[in-house]
Amino acid sequence: MKHTEIELQRLKEEVSRMWKLVMSQLEKAKQAFFSGDIELALEVTGREKTIDAIELKIDNDCENYIALYSPVAVDLRLVLSLIKISITLERIGDFAEGIACHVIEESGHKLDAQLIDDLQLEKMFDTLINMLSDSFVALESENTKISGRIISKDYEVDRLYHNSLNVLTTYLLQNSGDIRSGLKTILIIRKLERIGDHCRNIVEEIVFYVDAKVLKHGGKKKAEAALANSEKNGIFA
């Protein structure tokens, strides 16, 4: 293997390391949320800085790789994707930390167990962890066949999100003493919904790397049509 390929392989491994750490953070944040385990939540918040540091290292290594080796074609797509994936993973790490902080701040204020069941939060967490783990497999195996399945899980997360808002609204109308907890729970649900969006972004980056196709914003053609339309309507004037 050429030394440029070895360097590229190292970059990929660095992102894989970050990925595993972020998955572990999300799993622990979930456990801490349902069990109210403060120690576990503190472990999650304590690890956040490591994720930040790995992101900076990946940034730096990608910059160096581009500056030194001028990658083209599939190599260029991989480096660009890895930069974006590491930014996205860091955001997911932030959300996991946010959930852990919630557990620490709300210790002793457990939500009604039936409400948690009705909100289907566990299902939401599990779907997200699956999305993150499946997209990891997609990158490792450079196989985008499962990308459709991962994206459809984001729709499922969106459905759970909208359903949970209805459930929570109904609950709070009948339990006005829980409004504060309810509002804080909305913030958690919103974080989960955003994690779904980020997982989808990661899949889009993997498809860009492996298949050289642009999926985001409905693909290139839709984006170009929207841009042409905006120019026609004088938005940039």
Add this chain to the structure above:
Amino acid sequence: MIEAQGINFYYGSFHALKDISMSVQPNTVTAFIGPSGCGKSTFLRLFNRMNDLIDGVRLTGRCLVNGEDIYHKSVRVDELRKKVGMVFQKPNPFPKSIFENVAYGLRVNGAGGKSFIANRVEESLRAAALWDEVKDKLKKSAFELSGGQQQRLCIARALAISPSILLMDEPASALDPISTSKIEELIHVLKQQYTIAIVTHNMQQAARVSDKTGFFMLGELIEFSETKKMFLNPEKEQTQSYITGRFG
């Protein structure tokens, strides 16, 4: 290790190198880049005294190889060149067999017997990543090899006499991309055993193969730093303009 201390070099009245001081650390690759006529090849050639052959040249300052001033009157040029090998832009094999090209330096220096030479030739050809391609035709003329193979043969010839330093003056500029890639990969491997200084017009090549890079312009060493730094965040405006193609 090679080191330049306050080097000034003149071709007649032309001041070709202006107060150059720098050092190349052992087991690293150092690239010299810059526009044509900037002095980078002149600087490289100082370190095995190739410029001695040119009339009317003058040098001030000190050139050290492994701590020794190579321009001191006690230094024998032939001994120096055993320590400091050189590879040129165009492959220049001798009109001899592949085997004899590599064995030549050993024979001239009276090194060892038949089996020693045979072993050393094989080691050198292996080190130059050429052995597998030529092992069955060692007695064939070196001119039957492709340009890229001839250049690797010249590298093997330079390695045969066990130098500690390898100077390369645009070693891949006459080669196609595949041969260039093989030479670059070879440079990357060879630095584990040798100290390498390379002059190249190809900035991407400098970035790919070197640990440190020196940028020359009009006889001055404008910037000398880690290659990563040079290609990501150069200190000098002139370096930035050159490597981004804004001038030069």
